[in-house]
Amino acid sequence: MTETRYTRDHEWVRLEDGVATIGITAHAATQLGDIVFVELPEPGREVAANAACAVVESVKAASDIFAPMTGRIAEVNQAVVADPAIIGQAAMTDGWLFRLTVSDASEFHALMEKSAYDAMLEAA
Amino acid sequence: MTTTLTAEPVASLRETPLTALHRASGARLVAFAGYAMPVHYDGTGIVAEHLACRTSAALFDVSHMGQAWVTGAGAAAFLETCLTADILGLAPGRQRYALLTNANGGIEDDLMVGCLAPDRFLLVVNAARKHADFARLAAARPPGISVQPVPYRALLALQGPWASLILPEAAHLRFMDVAEIAVGGARCVISRSGYTGEDGFEIGCDASAAEPLARQILARTLPDGGHVTLAGLGARDTLRLEAGLCLYGADIGPDTDPAMAGLSFAVGKRRRRDGGFPGAAIIAHALAGRPARRRVGLRPEGRAPVRAGAAIHDEAGQVVGTITSGGFGPSVNGPVAMGYVPSELAAPGTALGLDLRGRLVPARVCALPFVPHRYVA
Numbered sequence: 001m002t003e004t005r006y007t008r009d010h011e012w013v014r015l016e017d018g019v020a021t022i023g024i025t026a027h028a029a030t031q032l033g034d035i036v037f038v039e040l041p042e043p044g045r046e047v048a049a050n051a052a053c054a055v056v057e058s059v060k061a062a063s064d065i066f067a068p069m070t071g072r073i074a075e076v077n078q079a080v081v082a083d084p085a086i087i088g089q090a091a092m093t094d095g096w097l098f099r100l101t102v103s104d105a106s107e108f109h110a111l112m113e114k115s116a117y118d119a120m121l122e123a124a
Numbered sequence: 125m126t127t128t129l130t131a132e133p134v135a136s137l138r139e140t141p142l143t144a145l146h147r148a149s150g151a152r153l154v155a156f157a158g159y160a161m162p163v164h165y166d167g168t169g170i171v172a173e174h175l176a177c178r179t180s181a182a183l184f185d186v187s188h189m190g191q192a193w194v195t196g197a198g199a200a201a202f203l204e205t206c207l208t209a210d211i212l213g214l215a216p217g218r219q220r221y222a223l224l225t226n227a228n229g230g231i232e233d234d235l236m237v238g239c240l241a242p243d244r245f246l247l248v249v250n251a252a253r254k255h256a257d258f259a260r261l262a263a264a265r266p267p268g269i270s271v272q273p274v275p276y277r278a279l280l281a282l283q284g285p286w287a288s289l290i291l292p293e294a295a296h297l298r299f300m301d302v303a304e305i306a307v308g309g310a311r312c313v314i315s316r317s318g319y320t321g322e323d324g325f326e327i328g329c330d331a332s333a334a335e336p337l338a339r340q341i342l343a344r345t346l347p348d349g350g351h352v353t354l355a356g357l358g359a360r361d362t363l364r365l366e367a368g369l370c371l372y373g374a375d376i377g378p379d380t381d382p383a384m385a386g387l388s389f390a391v392g393k394r395r396r397r398d399g400g401f402p403g404a405a406i407i408a409h410a411l412a413g414r415p416a417r418r419r420v421g422l423r424p425e426g427r428a429p430v431r432a433g434a435a436i437h438d439e440a441g442q443v444v445g446t447i448t449s450g451g452f453g454p455s456v457n458g459p460v461a462m463g464y465v466p467s468e469l470a471a472p473g474t475a476l477g478l479d480l481r482g483r484l485v486p487a488r489v490c491a492l493p494f495v496p497h498r499y500v501a
Binding site: 030033036039 | 152163164166169170171172358362427428429431451452454459481
């Protein structure tokens with residue numbers, strides 16, 4: 001089973017065969033409320049870990065999305081661009097944002113496991 | 125993901141008489157003007173709450189706003205020394221929108237003045253301004269006039285095309301009427317007004333009566349068999365923006381005058397001529413001429429919201445203004461914004477550019493409101 005890891009910025013990352021799929025967590029989607037706009041990076045763009053590379057906007061606020069790992073944008077989810085509400089309905093699955101061909105798969109292990117992310121939410 | 129919103133209130137925030145109801149109803153509480161206020165409710169969200177207000181009826185807690193009684197012989201004349209509106213001409217049972225101005229002709233607050241009796245007025249002011257407003261009025265007050273803030277009163281806004289079906293007790297009121305009316309045993313001051321662009325009521329009552337009153341309104345049945353939707357400040361903001369209404373501190377403030385803000389209607393005809401309020405001469409001069417800058421509506425192309433603070437560029441790329449309110453309009457189903465531009469760029473249809481994260485989004489000046497007002501006659 002593919003492992004999902006998390007960032008402090010409320011993003012989830014799934015790594016499969018050197019390609020990371022990234023989205024925002026269900027918690028983040030709930031906090032944001034109705035999502036009305038998504039801006040995703042151009043495929044092929046090189047991004048550094050922790051660089052802002054996408055924007056998710058709810059009615060109330062704009063939120064930067066950061067690349068959780070270094071790599072090249074492999075694919076973006078056009079479905080959420082066309083219908084941003086998908087993120088609110090299925091943040092962890094169909095609401096994925098973009099895929100990254102990662103430069104260094106070991107960066108994945110520096111990300112939070114689910115238990116650590118859940119603990120962070122508990123502590124907040 | 126980072127966002128500027130704080131989702132949970134800090135312990136020091138004040139509560140309203142309806143905070144327990146909000147918590148029990150799944151409200152997301154945020155800090156606003158020192159209060160823990162619902163931004164939206166878990167079961168609905170801003171868009172659903174907004175659309176309920178446009179198509180059905182929605183109930184907002186606006187108890188954070190400031191209410192004060194101004195009473196005594198000569199209260200109307202006293203209020204005219206501070207406010208732009210014609211208060212002497214305000215008949216009992218009527219309410220008027222007014223501006224509290226400063227000596228420079230700037231706007232210190234915008235407010236509602238309701239006349240309950242010849243010497244008895246109820247003021248409803250912005251939450252963030254209430255202490256300053258009431259201190260200003262108290263300092264200017266002559267002997268015999270009382271300025272009595274009522275911080276423990278609640279204020280509910282029932283808004284939407286079905287509001288009068290839910291509140292038949294007040295259905296006889298015309299737009300901007302105000303009256304003391306009992307609702308299920310609660311003594312209320314009800315005005316037919318609001319800040320959403322829709323028909324509706326603002327209902328003031330004692331703190332102890334607020335929750336039973338709100339629960340009673342929520343229990344009443346709409347024509348479609350449904351119920352009034354609880355709505356938060358998120359929807360209140362998108363509704364007022366679509367209605368082209370100003371948010372104090374964003375679209376208007378001490379450095380904007382009524383002429384540039386497009387609020388000339390708040391300055392009575394007699395008041396323009398005779399003055400008698402702070403900055404009257406400056407405001408009369410501004411209203412007689414063409415303001416250098418004007419508040420306009422803007423429709424950005426595409427779907428991306430352009431928010432307050434974004435620079436407005438002309439077609440040559442020069443910065444000509446700033447967005448003062450902006451976001452996504454659920455009824456417009458697209459981004460809407462307001463801001464100030466030079467008067468020569470204020471005509472509807474004028475092409476401008478809005479700075480969105482470093483790139484320019486094309487936008488056009490458009491007539492306000494974005495969504496037509498639907499007040500009753």
